[in-house]
Amino acid sequence: MTALLSLSQIKKNYGAVEALQGVDLELNKGEILALVGDNGAGKSTLIKILSGVIAPTSGAITLEGQTVSFSSPRSSTEHGITTVYQDLALCENLDVVGNLFLGHEELAKKIRFPRILSSFKMQRMAIDLLASLSINLPSIRSRVEQLSGGQRQAVAIARALSLNPQIILLDEPTAALGAAQRRDLLGLMSTLKKRDIGVIFITHNLNEVLQVSDRVVVLRQGKNISSAPTSEITEASLVAVITGISNELSTKKLVEN
Amino acid sequence: MARESSFTSRRIRLPGSIQELVPAVGALIAIVTVMTIINHKFLLPSNITNLLLQQAEPATLAIGLVMILLLGEIDLSVGAVSGFCAGIMASLSVRHGVNPIISIALAISAGAFVGLFQSLWVVLFEIPAFIVTLAGLIAWQGGLFAVLGSQGTIGLTDPKIEFLTQAFLSNFVAWIFFTVLVFGFCLSRAISYIKSKKLEISGPSLRVVISQSIIFTLIVLIFLLYFQRDRGFPVSFFIALSLAIWLHLISKYTRFGRNVYAIGGSSEAARRAGVPVKRIRVQVFMIATACAGLAGILGSSRLSAVGSGQGGGTLLLNAIAAVVIGGTSLFGGRGHIWSALIGTLIIGAISNGMDLLALASPVKYGVTASVLLAAVTFDSISRKRSSKKTT
Numbered sequence: 001m002t003a004l005l006s007l008s009q010i011k012k013n014y015g016a017v018e019a020l021q022g023v024d025l026e027l028n029k030g031e032i033l034a035l036v037g038d039n040g041a042g043k044s045t046l047i048k049i050l051s052g053v054i055a056p057t058s059g060a061i062t063l064e065g066q067t068v069s070f071s072s073p074r075s076s077t078e079h080g081i082t083t084v085y086q087d088l089a090l091c092e093n094l095d096v097v098g099n100l101f102l103g104h105e106e107l108a109k110k111i112r113f114p115r116i117l118s119s120f121k122m123q124r125m126a127i128d129l130l131a132s133l134s135i136n137l138p139s140i141r142s143r144v145e146q147l148s149g150g151q152r153q154a155v156a157i158a159r160a161l162s163l164n165p166q167i168i169l170l171d172e173p174t175a176a177l178g179a180a181q182r183r184d185l186l187g188l189m190s191t192l193k194k195r196d197i198g199v200i201f202i203t204h205n206l207n208e209v210l211q212v213s214d215r216v217v218v219l220r221q222g223k224n225i226s227s228a229p230t231s232e233i234t235e236a237s238l239v240a241v242i243t244g245i246s247n248e249l250s251t252k253k254l255v256e257n
Numbered sequence: 258m259a260r261e262s263s264f265t266s267r268r269i270r271l272p273g274s275i276q277e278l279v280p281a282v283g284a285l286i287a288i289v290t291v292m293t294i295i296n297h298k299f300l301l302p303s304n305i306t307n308l309l310l311q312q313a314e315p316a317t318l319a320i321g322l323v324m325i326l327l328l329g330e331i332d333l334s335v336g337a338v339s340g341f342c343a344g345i346m347a348s349l350s351v352r353h354g355v356n357p358i359i360s361i362a363l364a365i366s367a368g369a370f371v372g373l374f375q376s377l378w379v380v381l382f383e384i385p386a387f388i389v390t391l392a393g394l395i396a397w398q399g400g401l402f403a404v405l406g407s408q409g410t411i412g413l414t415d416p417k418i419e420f421l422t423q424a425f426l427s428n429f430v431a432w433i434f435f436t437v438l439v440f441g442f443c444l445s446r447a448i449s450y451i452k453s454k455k456l457e458i459s460g461p462s463l464r465v466v467i468s469q470s471i472i473f474t475l476i477v478l479i480f481l482l483y484f485q486r487d488r489g490f491p492v493s494f495f496i497a498l499s500l501a502i503w504l505h506l507i508s509k510y511t512r513f514g515r516n517v518y519a520i521g522g523s524s525e526a527a528r529r530a531g532v533p534v535k536r537i538r539v540q541v542f543m544i545a546t547a548c549a550g551l552a553g554i555l556g557s558s559r560l561s562a563v564g565s566g567q568g569g570g571t572l573l574l575n576a577i578a579a580v581v582i583g584g585t586s587l588f589g590g591r592g593h594i595w596s597a598l599i600g601t602l603i604i605g606a607i608s609n610g611m612d613l614l615a616l617a618s619p620v621k622y623g624v625t626a627s628v629l630l631a632a633v634t635f636d637s638i639s640r641k642r643s644s645k646k647t648t
Contacts, residue, residue: 053529074531089529091522093590094515102519103530105512115512120452127458139459 002065004029004198005050005081005167010059012045012222019045021222022059027167030196032189034203034213034230038242041219043202047171050200051083052076063166074103080166084173088156092145096137097126099144100159129158133188150181157188168192170201174208186212206235216249218242228253277592280635281584281599284628288603292610299610302487310422312605313493314339314556318576319583319597320501321548324541326580327508329521329589330386333573334375334393338546339553340568341397342368344404346554347411347563350418357417361554368550369543371397376542380535386542394573402565410564413557421496422559425489434495435481438502443470493555497598500548505594517541521590578625579604582632588640603628 003026012020020042027033035043048054050061052070061068063079070076076083090099101122108116126140135154137147144152153173160168170189174182189212192199203209209216210230217227218241226241228250237254240246248254292299318335325332346364349355355363371393378389405411413419426434446466453460461469484490508514516537519527528534549568556572557563576597583600585592604625611621 051529072531073529077531083529085529089523089526091519091526091590093522094519098515098519102515102527103532105515107512114507116510117512117515119510120449120456120458123453123458124456141459 003027003062004031004064006062007046008060008062010046010049010061011057012042012049012054013057019222020049020056023219023222023224025217025224025227027198027200029166029198030193031215032193032199032201032213034209034216035200035219036203036206036209036216036238036242037219040221042222043219044171045222046219047083047169047200047202050076050081050167050169052081077163077165080164081169082160082163082165082167083169084153084156084160084171086171086175088152090144090152090156090159093143095143096130096140096147096155097122099155100126100129100162102159104163125162129162130154133158133161133191135188148181149176150178150184153177153181153185154188157185161192165197167198167200170199172202172204174203174205182208206238209238210235218249220244226250277584278595278599281582281596281603284582284632285599285603285606288606288610288628292606292613296610296613299606299613302483304609304613306425306484306487306491308602308605308609309494310491310559311609312601313422313491313497314552314559315572315576315579315604316494316497316598316601317500317548317552317555318572319579319601320497320504320594321545321552322576322580323583323585323592323594323597324504324508324517325386325545326585326587327517327521327590327592328538328541329524330379330538330541331577332372332375332386332390332542332545334371334390334397335545335549335552335576336568336573337394337397337401338368338371338549338568339556339572340563340566341371341400341404341553342550343553343557343563343567344401344411346418347413347557348404348406350415351411351413357415361418364554365547365550368553369547372543372546373539375546376539379542380538398569401567405563405565410562412562414561418554418558419561420492420558421555422491422493424492426492426495427489428485431481431485431490435477438477439470439474442473446470493559496551496555500551501594501598504544508594513537513540518590523590575604575625576601578629581636582628584632584636586636586640587633588636591640600632 005027007023007025010020010023011018023042023046035046037043045054049056052073052075055069068079070079091102094102097119106118106122106125108118123140130137130140133154135158137151137154144155147155153176157173174185177185186208189199189201201213210233213230215227215229216233216238218225218238220242225247226249232250232252234251237246237249237251241249248257289300298304318339322332322335342364345367346360349363350357350360375389375393378384379386446461446469450461450463450466508517516527516532519532520534520537524534553568557567579600580596581587581600582603583596583598585596607624607628608621611624
């Protein structure tokens with residue numbers, strides 16, 4: 001089976017600094033891949049490359065066997081990759097509907113110019129989208145600044161999903177959340193999995209990694225050190241690889257060796 | 258079901274865009290009331306008509322500035338640009354014998370071109386608009402001197418140019434405008450009622466839609482009859498009003514307008530969402546300077562001349578003050594086009610009322626300054642309060 005997304009030998013240099021020194025990675029449909037590593041391991045750089053914010057120095061990105069390159073955030077989105085940034089990247093002054101459709105507003109079809117917003121249709125679509133994700137908000141017309149942290153997070157994820165992505169990148173999605181909101185979010189991730197969406201998520205919380213991910217990839221100093229199915233990983237083996245004590249995640253393989 | 262309970266709000270609300278006008282309109286009504294109590298002549302149709310004639314120029318300037326402020330930017334050059342454009346119009350029509358209508362069109366295009374030039378510096382070299390437009394302020398003042406030449410002043414005598422500020426809408430035109438306005442408003446409310454019912458989203462009830470339409474019709478009718486008691490509605494302010502209606506529709510109902518608000522809220526979020534931030538910045542700066550050109554033409558038409566002081570003095574700062582007093586945030590992303598007209602009328606009413614009382618200038622400036630400070634404080638506090646709700 002061809003992987004949904006595959007990266008080979010991705011390198012990124014910032015001047016003399018090698019942020020990524022050749023990363024290989026594969027993601028399948030309906031797979032939740034946890035990307036872990038210490039600060040400065042290159043996780044965020046990798047996410048930025050995939051979301052089209054920065055271009056890699058060298059290396060190839062393949063989507064379902066096709067080699068692609070992203071010139072801008074928009075081109076990454078057009079290839080079916082959406083990102084939920086750590087800072088959420090929402091416009092607080094706009095309402096929920098405005099944020100959900102920002103950059104891809106529904107337009108009235110009868111008049112081509114000026115491009116008139118089809119705001120009633122967007123409201124209807126927003127209600128359906130949020131309901132399908134079991135997200136409850138006080139009102140879709142409330143400004144995002146009036147929402148709680150968890151609600152904002154939900155809006156950001158719903159926004160990413162409104163683009164019908166094949167792949168969704170979550171950059172530390174639970175960092176700012178309380179316990180209940182965190183549980184809701186992890187539930188939402190299994191909804192994504194059921195829809196055959198590939199999820200890459202970055203987190204520092206190892207419990208979450210073991211709880212929801214299917215597979216774990218550890219980055220260290222710009223290289224992918226090890227990758228293993230989550231079922232074969234223990235917290236101890238994960239910590240050992242992240243900190244550099246060991247280079248093998250899978251306890252099964254460790255035993256074999 | 259959870260869906261219904263969580264998405265239908267029971268709170269009584271004015272339709273979105275009207276609600277945010279409340280503080281500024283309240284302030285305007287309060288000031289008009291106070292002025293009328295002090296001197297009953299203030300509210301005479303002849304005086305209010307004069308007020309509108311005086312305020313058409315700053316109002317038009319302020320309308321363009323609202324777009325800039327919504328974007329979270331500032332344009333200090335618009336006053337000087339208005340003078341420069343008025344100079345171009347005067348020079349073309351008087352000295353070079355160009356048809357006045359063509360002169361006006363060329364002058365407004367020159368304004369848009371200035372905006373294009375300045376905003377390209379802002380987006381390509383990433384220099385703050387504050388500095389680029391400050392340079393523009395100085396440069397276009399110089400531009401006005403260059404256009405005027407050694408004589409210093411150009412008198413405007415063409416009836417087509419004087420028409421702009423010395424004419425009033427005939428009853429016939431006024432009634433047509435009234436009909437279009439009322440029909441447009443009622444239609445938009447009806448569409449919003451029908452669409453929200455059809456798509457099963459929360460919308461206004463039939464009773465609300467009908468009462469809104471009746472109230473709107475009555476208000477417009479009262480204004481129409483009021484101005485017809487004197488000379489009629491001034492053409493110059495009618496131009497400003499039409500411009501405001503047009504930009505209001507653009508800012509609230511088009512993708513361009515939505516993107517302007519989005520950039521004002523967070524330009525980085527807008528950029529990552531694929532909004533063409535640079536292109537929209539350029540377009541907004543062009544709209545503002547084109548409005549400035551129109552403002553300059555209205556101003557020079559009122560004075561029947563263009564002198565070296567055109568577009569200078571307190572014009573720019575009063576226009577910025579008006580926009581903020583009218584309820585548009587200096588911090589970007591919050592506000593509405595109407596703040597330009599409401600704010601200009603507030604400043605104009607204070608000034609006009611003080612003149613009727615024959616109060617000294619220091620009092621006038623002091624009151625205007627206090628109102629501005631109050632408006633900015635209100636803006637800052639309400640901003641803090643709305644973001645505090647999140648915790």
